[in-house]
Amino acid sequence: MPSLAEHLIRWHPLNGRHDLPWQQRRDPYAIWISEIMLQQTQVSTVIPYYQRFMQTFPAVDSLANAPLDAVLALWSGLGYYSRARNLHLAAQRIMQEHQGQFPESRERIQQLPGIGRSTAAAIAVFAFGQREAILDGNVKRILARFFGIAGYPGQPKIQKLLWQQAEAALPADHRGGLIEIYTQALMDLGSTVCTRSKPQCDLCPLQPQCIAWQQQRVAQLPAAKPRKPLPRKETVLLLLQHQQRLLLEKRPSSGIWGGLWCPPEMTIGADAVDYCRQQWGIAVQSPVEMPALDHQFTHFKLRIYPQCLDVAADSRVASPDYIWLKPAEALELGIPAPIRSILMQNFSAGKLPLGKC
Ligand code: SF4
Structure with missing residues (x-):
């Protein structure tokens, strides 16, 4: 039976998204900006912000040398402003500590301000073709359903389990662009098919092996965050x-x-x-x-x-x-x-x- 990665790699050419503005270049800076903007924000909202940002700050040196006010002004409306402050700070670090060159390994990318493990992995995959696992919100949802993992994904022990599954599911051979296709396919499946509400299981290439589907637990997985009223x-x-x-x-x-x-x-x-x-x-x-x-x-x-x-x-x-x-x-x-x-x-x-x- 084909693996999860094989299913996704076959599914992506005809069913994935291929025309997002940041997919046009294998530039770690552009990929980084898009990945940070896409955190907690929909693709359709991000696109105009991304285009304005890249026109104003086309490369890491222009971002590093800009006043923080100008960066925040372009970010205005996207929310979570610490993302913009960290982008600015990280650009300055890249100029000062990496001679303007984006670091290539996931571990070194992750040391920059505001870049967590999954975002660092996405940059390492898309910019440098490295075999790294991502685990953003969409991927957590797919893996929790596919492997039938109960429990809230924000809980450390569930998160650890999901990371193990994410790493185990990587394609064995990542060369020839396969890791990029696989990673983009995971993102696209989470955005367009295995969505939070009303997933389209009938269109999903993973359906035959999906535990949540087999056990009719799609609506229960992943478990929701235990609710505490917000102060x-x-x-x-x-x-x-x-x-x-x-x-x-x-x-x-x-x-x-x-x-x-x-x-x-x-x-x-x-x-x-x-x-x-x-x-x-x-x-x-x-x-x-x-x-x-x-x-x-x-x-x-x-x-x-x-x-x-x-x-x-x-x-x-x-x-x-x-x-x-x-x-x-x-x-x-x-x-x-x-x-x-x-x-x-x-x-x-x-x-x-x-x-x-
Ligand atoms: S079959 Fe449904 S629940 Fe399972 S991975 Fe596909 S879309 Fe998600």
Whole structure:
């Protein structure tokens, strides 16, 4: 009976995806950028971001030499901003420690910031044709179903088992482009056939040997993450405006929205007029409360209460970490997704709702 790898290698030429923009080049830099963008993000969302990113930073030196702000601005909307900060840092390491050459072994690639074992393996496979196993979310799902592995894949002992299966399933002969075809086939099968909900088992080349299919456990595998309710947090964002401009603050590089530009934050329940006087010595008129907005992070839910405040004409906030910008200019910067939607909903046509505040 053919092995899992043999099934996939035969299936891929007619059924896999062959026209993704990062498949056009065997360039470790391009493959790295695509692999990082594809983490937790759909292919269709990634493509325009990838194309803009590669036009602006076509090679590792251009990324390493760019200001972090420019990188974050291009990333704005993709979320998980630590990915962009790590890309920037890793590009600088490649220039300084590897003389601008992408390292070739999976172990050395994995030592760069923000690159885990599976991503390092994918780069080693697609850029250098090495025989390495990947284990991203799609592959975990396929292997858990194919081998009938119960338990949540995030659990260390299940993860270890999945890695063992991923390595054992590699094609024995990886030369002649077979490892690339096999790895891409796994990714494609997970995205298009063995999907999380409504997998198309009737179209799957693995069906005859798939344990989940044989035992009618497809819907139960892989096991879902044990659910704990996410903690809830609340915050106030101060939309301070002066002469059609908004005040934005640069967030510290660590923590949520690290390194992005954001309206200043205030503790819930504090008085905005007192807060602005104490914090920046500025006089503001009474705030106008705007509709609350909910945003979910991986580890908690955040309810944002935006308040709109007019700042007295002679007020100044002077510091490199603050900037006054028109809303349209703010949208060009690296700003978090919920801030982007607040600006787009409330400041249409680049105009602040003066008179409301
Ligand atoms: S038969 Fe169904 S569950 Fe099994 S690997 Fe194929 S698509 Fe996934």
